[in-house]
Amino acid sequence: xxxxxxxxxxxxxxxxxxxxxxxxxxxxxxxxxxxxxxxxxxxxxxxxxxxxxxxxxxxxxxxxxxxxxxxxxxxxxxxxxxxxxxxxxxxxxxxxxxxxxxxxxxxxxxxxxxxxxxxxxxxxxxxxxxxxxxxxxxxxxxxxxxxxxxxxxxxxxxxxxxxxxxxxx
Numbered sequence: 001x002x003x004x005x006x007x008x009x010x011x012x013x014x015x016x017x018x019x020x021x022x023x024x025x026x027x028x029x030x031x032x033x034x035x036x037x038x039x040x041x042x043x044x045x046x047x048x049x050x051x052x053x054x055x056x057x058x059x060x061x062x063x064x065x066x067x068x069x070x071x072x073x074x075x076x077x078x079x080x081x082x083x084x085x086x087x088x089x090x091x092x093x094x095x096x097x098x099x100x101x102x103x104x105x106x107x108x109x110x111x112x113x114x115x116x117x118x119x120x121x122x123x124x125x126x127x128x129x130x131x132x133x134x135x136x137x138x139x140x141x142x143x144x145x146x147x148x149x150x151x152x153x154x155x156x157x158x159x160x161x162x163x164x165x166x167x168x169x
Contacts, residue, residue, distance in 0.1 A: 051166075125141035125143055135152060
């Protein structure tokens with residue numbers, strides 16, 4: 001009978017190399033730690049002086065502030081993205097409950113979008129079991145924060161993509 005050491009297998013053998021980021025790849029997201037969040041009143045609501053928004057891929061809609069929308073202007077306040085849970089009384093800022101029927105991998109508190117004191121915008125994965133990906137399914141965020149760049153694509157499970165847009169207004 002094998003001992004515990006024999007049962008431990010390299011994660012790349014389990015998941016395959018395509019799911020594990022190559023540490024030498026230049027397009028890999030840069031993980032940031034200890035990034036302070038700021039209140040909505042104290043943050044720069046732009047990216048290098050230009051307004052920013054989240055665009056839902058393909059014109060799909062999400063529930064935000066009482067309406068179904070496909071574009072959400074970022075105003076500086078941190079946004080929790082997930083699905084509502086009426087029984088516990090949890091209602092995220094951006095509600096993806098309508099996608100949960102087709103994809104059970106959307107968490108109540110799936111991810112957070114926020115801005116730091118320098119005006120940099122970040123995505124943070126909040127779930128323990130379900131995945132958030134940045135730009136490709138081979139870069140999962142696992143309870144990590146990554147700085148967003150213009151046109152970054154946030155992939156929520158396999159159902160929905162949200163693009164970080166810098167507007168030219």
